[in-house]
Amino acid sequence: MSQISAETTEHDSYQLTAADRCDxxxxxxxxxxxxxxxxxxxxxxxxxRHQEKLEAVATDWLDESRRLLEDSPA
Ligand SMILES: [Zn+2]
Structure with a gap:
């Protein structure tokens, strides 16, 4: 049993860029x-889609998907 900390929720700056692509x-x-x-x-x-499986083995999890909302044009 491994537990992932929830400290990835707040980031001052984003680490992923438009050059980073889904595998x-x-x-x-x-x-x-x-x-x-x-x-x-x-x-x-x-x-x-892969979160459930990956969380069991992940050592770090960075989720910037909220950018999808922020980046949406008004
Ligand atoms: Zn994808």
């Missing part, structure tokens, strides 16, 4: 998952 579909990545020395990037859609 599954190539869309812009909003979720970064660290597993030991490896790193996976996912769009919001695939991040949610």
């Amino acid at each position: 599954s579909c190539g869309a812009q990545a909003y979720i970064r998952v660290a597993i030991g020395d490896s790193e996976l990037l996912f769009c919001a859609h695939h991040g949610r």
